[in-house]
Amino acid sequence: MSVYLASILTNMALISFLALSAYLVLVVGEISFGQQAFFGIGAYVTATATVIFDAPVGLALLLSALCAGLAALLLAALTLRLSGLYFAIASLCFAELFRLSLLQIRLPLELDGRMTGPDGPEGFSNIRWIFDNNIEVVDFLSLTLACLGTLLMLLFVLERTQVMFCARLVGKDNILAQSVGVRPNLYRMCFICASGIVAGFGGALFALFNTHIEPQMFGVMLGVHALAYSIIGGLGAPIGPLIGVAIDIGLLESIRALSAYRMIVFGGLVAVLLIVFPEGLINPRFVNRVRNRTRPNV
Amino acid sequence: MEFLQTSLDGILFGSAYALLALGFSLIFGIMKRINLAYGSSLLLGSAIAVWVNEHIGLGPLGLFLVTITAAALVNIYVERLCFCPHVGKTGVTASMIASFAIWMQLDEISSQLLPQRTHEFPGIEIGSVEIFNLYLRGDQILNLWVAIIAISALFLILRCTRFGLLLRASADNPETAKLLGANVSRIGIVTFAIAGFLGGTSAFLILSSDGHVTPLFGLWSTIKGLVAMMLGGVGSLVGAVLGGLLLGFLEAHTTNLFGAEYRDISTFGILFLVLILRPGGLMGVAHYRTDRLAHERI
Amino acid sequence: MFEFRNISIGFGGMNVLRDFSIQLHPGDRVGLTGGNGSGKSTLINIATGFLIPQNGQILLDGKLLTGMPAWQYAREGIRRSFQSVRLLPNVPLQDQFQAEVHDIKTLRSLLQETTLAKYLNQFPSEIPLPIQRKAEVVRALIANPRYLFLDEPCAGLTNAELTAFAGFLSNHVPVDCGLIVVEHRCDLIEMVANRLISLDSNAQGSQTSHA
Numbered sequence: 037m038s039v040y041l042a043s044i045l046t047n048m049a050l051i052s053f054l055a056l057s058a059y060l061v062l063v064v065g066e067i068s069f070g071q072q073a074f075f076g077i078g079a080y081v082t083a084t085a086t087v088i089f090d091a092p093v094g095l096a097l098l099l100s101a102l103c104a105g106l107a108a109l110l111l112a113a114l115t116l117r118l119s120g121l122y123f124a125i126a127s128l129c130f131a132e133l134f135r136l137s138l139l140q141i142r143l144p145l146e147l148d149g150r151m152t153g154p155d156g157p158e159g160f161s162n163i164r165w166i167f168d169n170n171i172e173v174v175d176f177l178s179l180t181l182a183c184l185g186t187l188l189m190l191l192f193v194l195e196r197t198q199v200m201f202c203a204r205l206v207g208k209d210n211i212l213a214q215s216v217g218v219r220p221n222l223y224r225m226c227f228i229c230a231s232g233i234v235a236g237f238g239g240a241l242f243a244l245f246n247t248h249i250e251p252q253m254f255g256v257m258l259g260v261h262a263l264a265y266s267i268i269g270g271l272g273a274p275i276g277p278l279i280g281v282a283i284d285i286g287l288l289e290s291i292r293a294l295s296a297y298r299m300i301v302f303g304g305l306v307a308v309l310l311i312v313f314p315e316g317l318i319n320p321r322f323v324n325r326v327r328n329r330t331r332p333n334v
Numbered sequence: 335m336e337f338l339q340t341s342l343d344g345i346l347f348g349s350a351y352a353l354l355a356l357g358f359s360l361i362f363g364i365m366k367r368i369n370l371a372y373g374s375s376l377l378l379g380s381a382i383a384v385w386v387n388e389h390i391g392l393g394p395l396g397l398f399l400v401t402i403t404a405a406a407l408v409n410i411y412v413e414r415l416c417f418c419p420h421v422g423k424t425g426v427t428a429s430m431i432a433s434f435a436i437w438m439q440l441d442e443i444s445s446q447l448l449p450q451r452t453h454e455f456p457g458i459e460i461g462s463v464e465i466f467n468l469y470l471r472g473d474q475i476l477n478l479w480v481a482i483i484a485i486s487a488l489f490l491i492l493r494c495t496r497f498g499l500l501l502r503a504s505a506d507n508p509e510t511a512k513l514l515g516a517n518v519s520r521i522g523i524v525t526f527a528i529a530g531f532l533g534g535t536s537a538f539l540i541l542s543s544d545g546h547v548t549p550l551f552g553l554w555s556t557i558k559g560l561v562a563m564m565l566g567g568v569g570s571l572v573g574a575v576l577g578g579l580l581l582g583f584l585e586a587h588t589t590n591l592f593g594a595e596y597r598d599i600s601t602f603g604i605l606f607l608v609l610i611l612r613p614g615g616l617m618g619v620a621h622y623r624t625d626r627l628a629h630e631r632i
Numbered sequence: 633m634f635e636f637r638n639i640s641i642g643f644g645g646m647n648v649l650r651d652f653s654i655q656l657h658p659g660d661r662v663g664l665t666g667g668n669g670s671g672k673s674t675l676i677n678i679a680t681g682f683l684i685p686q687n688g689q690i691l692l693d694g695k696l697l698t699g700m701p702a703w704q705y706a707r708e709g710i711r712r713s714f715q716s717v718r719l720l721p722n723v724p725l726q727d728q729f730q731a732e733v734h735d736i737k738t739l740r741s742l743l744q745e746t747t748l749a750k751y752l753n754q755f756p757s758e759i760p761l762p763i764q765r766k767a768e769v770v771r772a773l774i775a776n777p778r779y780l781f782l783d784e785p786c787a788g789l790t791n792a793e794l795t796a797f798a799g800f801l802s803n804h805v806p807v808d809c810g811l812i813v814v815e816h817r818c819d820l821i822e823m824v825a826n827r828l829i830s831l832d833s834n835a836q837g838s839q840t841s842h843a
Contacts, residue, residue, distance in 0.1 A: 067427065114610050120426075121368055122613050125564055129606040136599040201730040205720065212718045215680065216731045216771065217706035256553070260434055267431050297446075303439025304415075307432040311419040314428040321722040321755075328724050328753055 042173040046245055048285050049180040053238020054262035055269070055277035056187065060231035062263075062271050063200075064224050065207030066119065069259050070111065070127030073134040074104040074232040076254030078239025080138070083160045083249060087152050088145070093165055097240045104236020105229050107134075112228035116221055131259060138251040159250025163243055180241055187234065191274035203227055204320070264302075268309050270316025272323030279317060339468055340586045346474035348582020350543075352481040353536030354559035355566065355574035357529045360488065363569040364505045364525050367426060370433040371412045373556030374440035375530065376537040379405030380547050381444040384453050394458045394542075401538045406530030412436055413526035418519060437556070445549045457542025473543045480539065484532055485575055501525060561605050567617030576616050633657055634710070634779050634810060639678060639688035641671075648674050652688070654829060656779060662812040663821030666831030672814040673715060675831070676781045679812075680712045681705035692778075709778035713768045713785055719756040725767060726752040732775050742770055745804070762793040766800055779810040786820050798823035 054075050061068040078100035085096035115126045138154070145153040152162040166176060194200050205213045206220045213220055243249050265280030284302050313319060354373070361369045383400040386392060392400060416432035419425075460472035492498035504511040504518045512518050537555070541547050558581070566577020581601065588600035608615060634656040641649050648671040656662060666672050677683035679690060681702035690697045692708055719728055725748065729739060743749055748767060751759050759767075765785050772780055786794045794817065801824050805811050815821055821828065 067430070118609060118613060121430075121568065122564075122609055125560060126606060126609045129602045129609065132602045133599060133606065136602065140595070140599075198730055201727075205731055208720060208722075209718060211682070211702075211714075212720075213731070214682075214702040215706055215712055215714075215718075217703050217775070218731050219701075219703045256557075257438075260438070264431065264435055264438075297442065299438045299442035300446075303435045303437070303442070306435035307415050307439075310428050310432045310435075311415075314420060314424070319722075324722050324724065324727070324755075 037174055039173050042177045044285065046173065046177045046180055048281050049177070049184050050238055050242045050245065051262060051265070051285070052184055052278050052281050053187070053241070054235055054258070055265040055281050056191070056274060057231040057235035057238070058259070058263045058266040059271060059274065059277045060227050060234065062266055063207050064203050064227045065210065066224070066228075067124045067263065068127040068228075068231070069124050069256065069263065070129075070131035071231060071235050071262055072254045072256070072259035073131035074108055074235035075239035075242065075258070076134060076138070076249075076251070077104040077107050077232075078236030079243035079249045079254070080154065080160065080239075081236070082240035083163045083243045084154070086165045086244070087147065087160075087163055093244070097237060100240035101233045101237040104239065105233035108232020108235075109225065109229040111232075112225040116224070128256065128259075131254075132256070135251045135254055138254075157251060159248060159253075160243075161248045163247045163249070165244050166247065176245055180245075183237070183241065187237075188274055188278075195273065264306055266316075268306050268313070268316050270313070270318030270320075270322070272316070272318045272320040276316055276318035335467065336590075340590050341583060342468055342470065344583035344586025345579050346471060346478060346582070347586065348562075348579040349474060349477035349481050350536060350540045350578070351558050351562040351581045352575040352578025353477065353484065353532065353539070354555050355562035355578045356481065356484060356488070356571060357533040357536070358559045358563045359566075359569065359571055359574035360525065360529045360532070362563070363571060364501055365417065365522065366505060366569075367417060368430050368433070369409075369412060369417070369526075369529075370430060370556065371416065371436040371440055372409070372529065372533060373554070373559060374437045374444065374552035375408040375412055376405050376533045376555055377444045377547075377549065377552035378408050378440045378447075379403075379530070379534050380455065380537050380541055380551065381447040381453075381549075384455060384547055385447045387456070388453070394456065397455075397457060398535075398538050402531045402534030405534030405537065406527045408440065409526040409530035409533070410523055413522050417526075418522055437552070441549065441552045444552060448547065448549055452546040452548045455541040455545060455547045457538055457545075459542070471543075473539065477536075477539050477543075480535060481575055481578070484535075485571055488528075488571055497524075561601060564605060565608055565615050567615030570615075570617040573615055573617040580616065633691075633693060634679075635689075635691040636675075636679070637689045637691060639675075639685045639690075641674060641678065641683065641685045641687075649678075649685070649831075656810050656812065658778065658808045658810050660810045660812070660827060661825045662810070662827045662829060663825030664812060664814045664829050664831070665816070665818075665821065670831040672831060673783055676712060676783050676812075676814060679705075679779075679781055680710055706775075709776070710781070711772035711775055711777035711779070712781040713765070713772065713783055715783045715787065717756070717761070717764045717768060719764060719767060721756055724753050724755055725759060728767060729771050729774055732771075739774060742773070742804075761788050762797060765789070765797065769801070769804075773804060773806075773809075776806075777809055779812065780805065782811070782813045782815075784814055784816065786815060786817055791819070794820055795823070 054071055057071045057074065058068060061071070081100040081103045082096040085091040085099055086093060091099070111127060111130050115123050118126055139156050141154050142156040143153050144151055144155040147162070150162045152160065154160045202213070202218045203223045205218055206223045210220050261284070265284060266277040267280070268283065269278065269280030270276035283305070309317070315321065357372055358369065361367060361372070379401050382404040383392070383397050386400055387397055412433060416436055417429045420429040420432070460476060462472050463470045463475070492502060500511065500516045501521055503514070504516050504521050541551070562578040562581045563574050564577070565580055566573030566575070584604055585597050585601060589597045592600070612618070636652055636654045639649050639652040640647070652675070664672055664675065674683060678685050681697065681700060681704065684699060688698070692710070697705060697708065726743070743752060748763060748770065751763050756764060769782070769785070786797060789797060798820055801811065811824070813820065813824060
């Protein structure tokens with residue numbers, strides 16, 4: 037496998053974490069423009085842990101997921117009263133506050149003759165874990181796919197449980213949920229926290245792969261893209277967001293003639309797809325119909 | 335004295351935000367939807383005008399006319415693609431997502447039309463005025479006047495004309511309005527066209543002050559417009575204007591106190607606080623109910 | 633015992649309920665009537681926690697419920713249906729009930745008994761209205777409610793369907809569950825209720841009982 041192809045696939049896998057994180061929030065009925073902040077938190081925590089504290093990479097990944105999850109929990113707690121547009125804008129503010137604060141944190145240090153450390157707009161360079169451990173791109177791809185695969189399996193198992201049913205119920209009809217004794221705020225907080233964990237983990241891997249991160253990588257557009265992937269891919273199953281990622285990065289990147297105009301095509305494609313599939317390609321209705329047809333009769 | 339000068343600067347600068355917020359508020363107030371492509375539509379309108387100007391040379395008046403016409407046409411395109419197909423309560427999310435997909439598309443088209451980082455925008459030039467030791471910029475005074483005239487005109491149209499009545503009726507209940515003879519589809523087009531003309535005017539004034547246009551104008555005007563609208567209270571036209579002025583005021587003072595690099599942090603920080611503590615913004619509870627159950631008749 | 637104590641509420645300066653006090657007991661079969669805008673739905677919303685009265689309390693066996701969130705009312709055993717049918721649109725009938733932890737066997741037998749059996753694989757958009765209404769009641773019954781409030785369950789049903797629905801209620805609502813039905817249509821009330829509460833324009837309630 038060529039390095040180029042392995043890189044593309046790795047990037048697709050990494051952004052899939054972010055798309056799945058947006059998906060988890062969409063499931064409980066909210067739109068978040070702020071998932072990129074949790075991605076960024078994961079990235080910076082892992083960078084700090086591996087470079088400055090020489091932590092083992094497993095611990096760094098865990099710490100990243102934890103910090104991002106806590107940040108997400110904080111956002112969820114603060115925004116309990118908000119929904120719809122208000123929650124979306126609040127999440128945007130939260131993410132931008134994070135990114136803008138990063139611009140002010142300037143703690144450069146020199147390690148082994150190289151400049152590193154979070155240096156405001158210059159970012160955090162020389163995250164050398166993959167170099168120090170001689171990790172090839174293909175190996176990193178395997179690692180990322182293994183993690184993504186595990187996550188997908190967990191989500192797949194979760195889909196059939198009562199927890200997921202109640203979460204979707206909260207997302208679809210809050211009032212009905214309450215009338216059957218389901219506690220909407222609890223599900224909101226749990227799923228938003230989980231979305232933070234997922235995004236944080238993806239961000240951690242991203243930092244290791246990219247070896248250089250800077251605040252402007254975690255801006256509004258990143259989050260908006262991940263959200264778009266989730267929505268056109270569909271919310272019926274965890275594979276939905278991945279399909280959205282595949283459509284944009286995979287399809288359009290591979291058609292060279294279009295790549296200069298990728299956003300023009302992708303943007304228009306999303307709008308048109310939404311007319312036909314307002315809830316995405318792999319939408320809940322479609323998934324439930326398939327399940328219905330393939331189940332043994334009651 | 336300095337406080338007064340800063341305040342005045344802020345409020346006058348905020349008039350630009352007020353005009354942007356008016357456009358968002360018009361769509362949200364009339365159609366209960368958020369048009370995230372609005373800022374980019376204004377960018378594209380201006381980009382088209384600049385592109386035409388670079389090829390066949392227009393005077394300031396010509397530039398103005400092309401800007402507002404192009405902005406209106408682009409807005410109509412957005413309406414047809416993103417808002418017309420998604421009606422009813424379930425269409426609110428889909429239309430918002432479609433509109434931010436088109437946001438990405440329009441930004442890209444504008445970048446293609448403006449290949450250099452900045453392009454000259456030869457709009458109108460107005461001098462400054464000094465009253466009682468206070469220095470007032472003429473172009474900003476013009477902004478303020480245009481905002482006041484625009485909001486008065488909008489109020490007149492909405493409250494005193496039959497067309498305004500139809501607009502408000504279809505906003506409230508499109509099905510019933512249709513039964514009563516309103517051409518809901520055409521009303522959507524007209525509303526977006528008005529928002530386009532209004533936004534095109536504000537873009538023209540802002541860019542004339544700046545003297546140049548960059549592709550970042552789309553994101554900038556979207557964020558500023560949304561923030562101003564939410565500070566003032568979503569859906570309220572007066573709130574949009576007041577919110578814009580307030581935003582300008584706050585930005586001027588925080589820049590003065592903490593320096594320009596903290597300006598954006600304070601903007602988002604204030605908005606975040608407003609959303610958490612008083613989501614209704616300046617205009618208050620009348621335009622927002624945190625209790626979602628109050629929205630629905632159950 | 634479920635008690636409304638001095639419930640008062642108004643909207644925009646208009647009193648909808650004023651000093652409304654009524655007691656409900658397990659096994660009651662109550663019909664709630666009144667003209668349009670007399671406050672019937674408002675009363676149900678208050679009884680199930682979706683609205684907070686401006687004055688007065690809701691008590692369940694002496695325990696104060698007012699001010700708790702609606703989901704807590706549901707967990708206390710107070711269930712309801714809504715004026716317009718609320719079923720998940722993308723889920724087939726047999727999967728509509730997963731929010732409760734329940735015994736699959738009783739669910740299955742309940743569904744078989746109540747003629748919902750042949751609609752189990754269908755989506756709400758494919759299911760006739762009377763079956764949807766029954767499904768809503770079944771959903772509430774699975775939770776073994778102590779008090780069940782039905783908000784105009786026969787809106788849109790034909791007379792024959794209404795009679796069938798009344799029979800369904802009589803047969804399947806447990807004896808120890810208190811049933812309160814808001815209905816415009818007198819025939820349902822006559823068939824199901826042994827007690828009538830009427831909300832009049834004075835925002836007070838008056839009661840009559842009949843066997």
